[in-house]
Amino acid sequence: MEGCRVKAIIFDLDGTLIDSAPDIHAAVNRTLAGMGREALDLDTIRAFIGDGVQVLMERVIEARGLDAGQRDAMVETFLGHYEADPATLTTLYPGVEDALEQFRDEGWAMGVCTNKPEAPSRAILKTFGIDGFFGAVVGGDTLEVKKPDPKPLLAVRDQLQAKQAVFVGDSEIDAATALATGMRFALFTEGYHRSEDVDDIPQDARFSDYDVLVAIVARLADELR
Template sequence: MAAVIFDLDGTLVDSAPDIHAALNLTLAEEAAPPLTLPQVVSFIGNGVPVLIERVMRARGEPADAARHKDLHDRFMRHYNADPATLTTLYPGVEACLRGLSASGWQIGLCTNKPQGPSREILGSFGLLELFAVVIGGDSLSVKKPDPAPLRAAAAAFAAGPVLYVGDSEVDAATAAAAGLPFALFTEGYRKTPAQDLPHQALFSHFDALPALLQGLARS
């Protein structure tokens, strides 16, 4: 039976507005100027610790472990309290996931976002039940692009082809390191031209994904 594993941020959901809001609530606590949404989008992809590192760098702050922990913990408090209000599914995602599930595909998630808010976001859209496995950025001691999280997600499935779907440089590198076919969603948070990233398929709308996955599973 074929399985498909998805990234979350920038792939299934546009979560940047909620991340942006939580970061700016964190900064407002110390009367610091807010970040712009494009800035925050450029920081997303490598997990919360790196997100906070990039925030500190953008503000000209020196690397400091205590300061990093303080910002990290306060950000997570705000984000965990409200991770889904401003987050939206990309067009066609729900129909695609439900169609794949009805057709017998096994579905998983592998994201650098912590598992708690990842599950809450999927649940807020009524989609969590479709996912046989959810691997978050805090599920293992390493994060993507290390292939271990993706391999852990793939190990949850019975024998059969396993494919990965993501939107970013991190996802492309993770799939390549794990040796899995990769379908690149072009409308997410990627900064590099799509053709410069390793991939086996490209798509800009989820209506096109089921047919692409069927082709990849047969190849």
């Protein structure tokens, strides 16, 4: 029955829609420079992304042998730098815009569920002119909890007024969140996962090129009918 079809798709942001690591890297290094500390390289920072800003800063603190008590102050400094300049070095992954247009044209409701704070997330979506595609955006500070807690993802689904949804993300956190909600999960392999082998990440499908996503998601949604 057409009325039972899953027509909602929810995207993670960092490492899924956008390659944001270069701007996060720059803001981390501005934070470290302000403390008289040495910069960290891009690959290191890329591997630190996915669990939100607090965990990002805990990993930076560990990598630089800093005092854990500085975390909250560093988060604040980092966000000041990041929010002042969130998108200069950031790019949309190739094919994202075409895929979003295709989903919209086929009547899909779309949302974003990210562990990045909501304000810079919305600012970045706007900068790239893709904010209009999304009927719901939940960030890492929107609720009391963040991914892998299922609540943020369920909140996006509810705001889209969907009973079922397919989640698209790049990390172990996203996979665990999807599992906790019972949603089907498509893994984008070009993002920021930590596992060496993508087979180790629970997934219903995976893709490395946005050209194939519409077909993949249609298949996952059909399985849920």
